[in-house]
Amino acid sequence: MNQLLQGKRGIIFGALDDKSIAWKVAEKTVEHGANIVLTNAPMAFRFGQIEELAKQLDVPAIPADATSEEQLEELVDKAMEHLGGPIDFVLHSIGMSLNVRKKREYTDLRYDWMQKTFDISAISFHKVMQSLWKKDAMNDWGSILALTYIAAQRVFPSYSEMAESKALLESFARSFGYHFGDKKNVRVNTISQSPTYTTAGSGVDGFDDFYNYADEMSPLGNATADDCANYCVLMFSDLSRMVTMQNLFHDGGYSFMGINPQLKK
Numbered sequence: 001m002n003q004l005l006q007g008k009r010g011i012i013f014g015a016l017d018d019k020s021i022a023w024k025v026a027e028k029t030v031e032h033g034a035n036i037v038l039t040n041a042p043m044a045f046r047f048g049q050i051e052e053l054a055k056q057l058d059v060p061a062i063p064a065d066a067t068s069e070e071q072l073e074e075l076v077d078k079a080m081e082h083l084g085g086p087i088d089f090v091l092h093s094i095g096m097s098l099n100v101r102k103k104r105e106y107t108d109l110r111y112d113w114m115q116k117t118f119d120i121s122a123i124s125f126h127k128v129m130q131s132l133w134k135k136d137a138m139n140d141w142g143s144i145l146a147l148t149y150i151a152a153q154r155v156f157p158s159y160s161e162m163a164e165s166k167a168l169l170e171s172f173a174r175s176f177g178y179h180f181g182d183k184k185n186v187r188v189n190t191i192s193q194s195p196t197y198t199t200a201g202s203g204v205d206g207f208d209d210f211y212n213y214a215d216e217m218s219p220l221g222n223a224t225a226d227d228c229a230n231y232c233v234l235m236f237s238d239l240s241r242m243v244t245m246q247n248l249f250h251d252g253g254y255s256f257m258g259i260n261p262q263l264k265k
């Protein structure tokens, strides 16, 4: 096995259970020689299986609500202390919509819930990066990633306010990518992943249609969570040093298809 991340230190947000994309990313980064710290919202420690993953990988899991600046700054301190130095890579794998969860129509959204959705799913990414910035916690040539979905660019009606969350998230990657690049040669990108059966994914109405349509439309079919983890390893490795401020489609070609003649058959 290649050790693309040998000696690198990372923080992985968002492993809830063994279906989570972050779970697969955590496993792959450790396989590739990285030292990592896992984190998730305190609630996820009660309802999810993050502590099992921490045991399996023999790494710490530290609770932090990604909407809390204070908890994020504490997390960054603890992660650097545990890992023994500044951080080389960070995965933001966090998403949740209150209006989707409570099945509000897009034409009848509650704005207090929308603000909370944006805070959890997008502003948290800015908060994570600002905490790392303030603590000067990133190593030169480090890599920061967040996971997104093509509903930021195209209309998927049942994805609702998560579409705007993802548009905001992708914009934060570009804007903070400038500052981090300029200051520390750190790159910031988003990976736009195929529909994937996870807790967050399956919470969207009509998820089977999203999944099946994308799978049939894409010449390579849908990318799995394992495929996504491989791509994250590449993006955390030194093989992708000059890629920054990009939204990278990881979807078997779906994003650039117009019509697929196979669909008629």
Ligand SMILES: NC(=O)c1ccc[n+]([C@@H]2O[C@H](COP(=O)([O-])OP(=O)(O)OC[C@H]3O[C@@H](n4cnc5c(N)ncnc54)[C@H](O)[C@@H]3O)[C@@H](O)[C@H]2O)c1
Binding pocket: 013, 014, 015, 016, 017, 019, 020, 021, 022, 040, 041, 044, 064, 065, 066, 067, 092, 093, 094, 095, 096, 120, 147, 148, 149, 192, 193, 194, 195, 196, 197, 198, 199, 200, 201, 202
């Ligand atoms: N599943 C898909 O189809 C798909 C497709 C494209 C992008 N994504 C994105 O991938 C990312 C990971 O989602 P997933 O599909 O693995 O589902 P998941 O449900 O396993 O992960 C979502 C995570 O967000 C965490 N979270 C929620 N609120 C939080 C908070 N306040 N603080 C810290 N963490 C919090 C949850 O505990 C959970 O671990 C999300 O950004 C999602 O939008 C998913």
